[in-house]
Amino acid sequence: QKEVEQNSGPLSVPEGAIASLNCTYSDRGSQSFFWYRQYSGKSPELIMFIYSNGDKEDGRFTAQLNKASQYVSLLIRDSQPSDSATYLCAVRDNYGQNFVFGPGTRLSVLP
């Protein structure tokens, strides 16, 4: 059973702080990793994708991947109240067909 694990939260951070979201996965052969943001009552929307070990930055967001540790994280700098949402980690399996989602981490940015 391929699994993706995340802390369910809620994770509360003050406005302007760095929010750190973590994700571990069980399938060592996974090649593609994604972070989605989901507002309450809405569908998931892509924040970042990462394929290689190391960091990938896009604006206030940085994704970090460590395949040896089977660990992927998302950093949100200068957190804003509008970042308050559930963040879903997703991993595409080694065959490139299925995505396995974590349960999501609920982030609350306090003004």
Next chain:
Amino acid sequence: NAGVTQTPKFRILKIGQSMTLQCAQDMNHNYMYWYRQDPGMGLKLIYYSVGAGITDKGEVPNGYNVSRSTTEDFPLRLELAAPSQTSVYFCASSPTRPPDTQYFGPGTRLTVL
């Protein structure tokens, strides 16, 4: 370019009724997926398809059926609805080449009473 569309947005069913949730995409993606999301939970894969005429079960397929006669459409059929099928259903599609992210439809909120 509408992306991924789903109909209906909301539906209430009685126990034992059947219905089809519609999903269509106009991005020429080969891969399509159906997920359900229960309150406060993550996404569970019901069925997926890697191309027209090819479907396979996901994690929670019982009580559902799918077909894929065209690249664009991937309907989900609920037979003999049960209260346990009360959920939000999301359809998604993805390309085969990187960036191979999934694009989600707006969802269908289904209640079975």
